[in-house]
Amino acid sequence: MWFISIFLLISAVNLEAYKVLLCFPFPARSMNNLGEGYVRHLLDAGHEVTFITPFPKKQNTPNLRQIDVSDNEEILANDNFMNISYILDNIVEPSSDVEYLQDMSLKIALRTLQNKNVKTLIENPKETFDVVVVDLLETELYAGFAALYNCPLVFAYSMGAHWVPMRLIDDPTNPAYSSDYFTTSIAPFSFTERFKVLVEHMKWRYAKTFKTMPKEEDAYINIFAPEIKKRGLIVPDYEDLIYNASLILSNGYHASGKIPNTPQNWKFVGGFHIEDPAKPLPEDLKSIMDSSKNGVIYFSMGSVWRSELIPKKITDGLLKVFGELKATVIWKYEGNLKNLPKNVHIVKWAPQQSILAHPNCRLFITHAGLLSSTEAVHFGVPVIGVPISYDQYININSAVDRGYALQVTLSYNLPKDLKSAIDVVFNNPRYKDKVKELSKLYHDRPITPGKELVYWIEFVIRTRGATHLRSPALLVPFYQKAYLDVVAVASIAMAAIGILLKNLCFGDSERKRRGRKEKRN
Numbered sequence: 001m002w003f004i005s006i007f008l009l010i011s012a013v014n015l016e017a018y019k020v021l022l023c024f025p026f027p028a029r030s031m032n033n034l035g036e037g038y039v040r041h042l043l044d045a046g047h048e049v050t051f052i053t054p055f056p057k058k059q060n061t062p063n064l065r066q067i068d069v070s071d072n073e074e075i076l077a078n079d080n081f082m083n084i085s086y087i088l089d090n091i092v093e094p095s096s097d098v099e100y101l102q103d104m105s106l107k108i109a110l111r112t113l114q115n116k117n118v119k120t121l122i123e124n125p126k127e128t129f130d131v132v133v134v135d136l137l138e139t140e141l142y143a144g145f146a147a148l149y150n151c152p153l154v155f156a157y158s159m160g161a162h163w164v165p166m167r168l169i170d171d172p173t174n175p176a177y178s179s180d181y182f183t184t185s186i187a188p189f190s191f192t193e194r195f196k197v198l199v200e201h202m203k204w205r206y207a208k209t210f211k212t213m214p215k216e217e218d219a220y221i222n223i224f225a226p227e228i229k230k231r232g233l234i235v236p237d238y239e240d241l242i243y244n245a246s247l248i249l250s251n252g253y254h255a256s257g258k259i260p261n262t263p264q265n266w267k268f269v270g271g272f273h274i275e276d277p278a279k280p281l282p283e284d285l286k287s288i289m290d291s292s293k294n295g296v297i298y299f300s301m302g303s304v305w306r307s308e309l310i311p312k313k314i315t316d317g318l319l320k321v322f323g324e325l326k327a328t329v330i331w332k333y334e335g336n337l338k339n340l341p342k343n344v345h346i347v348k349w350a351p352q353q354s355i356l357a358h359p360n361c362r363l364f365i366t367h368a369g370l371l372s373s374t375e376a377v378h379f380g381v382p383v384i385g386v387p388i389s390y391d392q393y394i395n396i397n398s399a400v401d402r403g404y405a406l407q408v409t410l411s412y413n414l415p416k417d418l419k420s421a422i423d424v425v426f427n428n429p430r431y432k433d434k435v436k437e438l439s440k441l442y443h444d445r446p447i448t449p450g451k452e453l454v455y456w457i458e459f460v461i462r463t464r465g466a467t468h469l470r471s472p473a474l475l476v477p478f479y480q481k482a483y484l485d486v487v488a489v490a491s492i493a494m495a496a497i498g499i500l501l502k503n504l505c506f507g508d509s510e511r512k513r514r515g516r517k518e519k520r521n
């Protein structure tokens, strides 16, 4: 009997099924994994989800409608930063080109909004949503959906507490002690690091304000505004719209530490994309991992490293290094490799979370993307990171700072450098102890990140935009925050007093002088 009442209770909590629009059109697997995390948790909570995705699934899922934007993939397909050979010869600093990244995101946004499936969605006057959750990577253009459907806006941010998204709901964080994905340093900064972070801020702001933002505003006016008008709604100014988000759901987590101040509507839900407990391993992988008495090293460089573009010299070198290890190596490699050493196994597709969850997994060699980095902490596996772009540097630096990781620089010496790093991490229990300790801290939260994410999205709908969580910082113009008006008033007052005093004294001494003259006379 009791379980029936519990069941009724659970279903009563969620009588309200909401319609949610999820917009995750960025054609990278990792971004899509995050989108799929939102989908999974919202469907589990009984909501109706419309998902704009470049990687739609074949099978139908009840309550899920997918809007296919798979041709977005073409934009990145020929990009040099997807080519590991190119990167090896042209080491790119993460900060090298903020304008390029802004441009690319805008290109993807424009392509998305011109996609015929998305157009159908936008132009259908009967379409309604209770909330829109849009990916926030260098462009805010998708905020237009909130104006179109006249509903609250939630930004889904794929990284931690960086100033670029923070500026949309509060003051940007102070560059003196908070880095972002264009910088590689961990606070406290040295003099030059602090200077570099500041310069990156200014470069980004300059590109956004004078180059990207006007193009975004044009797109908003051309694409969204006519449809908003058709619905009989007033078209909000682009600036009013993008600085009006109810929440930012950030993919960071508190256990990472060194987090700058965040407003009440900034929520950390990092780790929500992880399925816990992990799905069971496929039989072949399970038997390999079960029987690996000397531990397993899992080697995967994420979706950006296309294996067939890794130079042969490096691939051969890696196979030689791996072959000499006692441990088993599972390498996610999409191509075919001949003459594999006995302890090396190639998998074209790797159930990464299930591999990391296996108790014999003793080391994770990764590109240090945020999802992989979070999974390492979630499952408590030490890390060797080989970063190649953007936040991967800051992720691995922060892991090194926390004592459970080593960084190896990408170069033609990779096999040799990796070997020394493996020897250190594998033979020194410190790395394992540190990551287990951090993993405990990471899991110690009042609510799982997936549940928390659903809670806040429902909360925003229930409270019609959760305006009470918003920071007053956005209501106050810059000159007031910097007290420029007070400085101005104080300067005028001081100048006035100065003149007054001068007159008095001058007048005084003048009188005295005259007085003395008179006496002498």
Ligand SMILES: *[C@@H]1O[C@H](CO)[C@@H](O)[C@H](O)[C@H]1NC(C)=O
Binding pocket: 083, 084, 085, 086, 089, 309
């Ligand atoms: C990758 O980069 C290398 C070196 O710059 C170049 O020779 C090769 O053609 C590129 N391959 C692709 C698929 O872009």
Ligand SMILES: *[C@@H]1O[C@H](CO)[C@@H](O)[C@H](O)[C@H]1NC(C)=O
Binding pocket: 147, 151, 152, 153, 236, 237, 240, 241, 244, 246, 464, 465, 466, 467
């Ligand atoms: C700002 O958000 C609130 C709450 O979602 C909404 O009522 C209001 O219309 C929005 N204003 C603009 C300009 O988008």
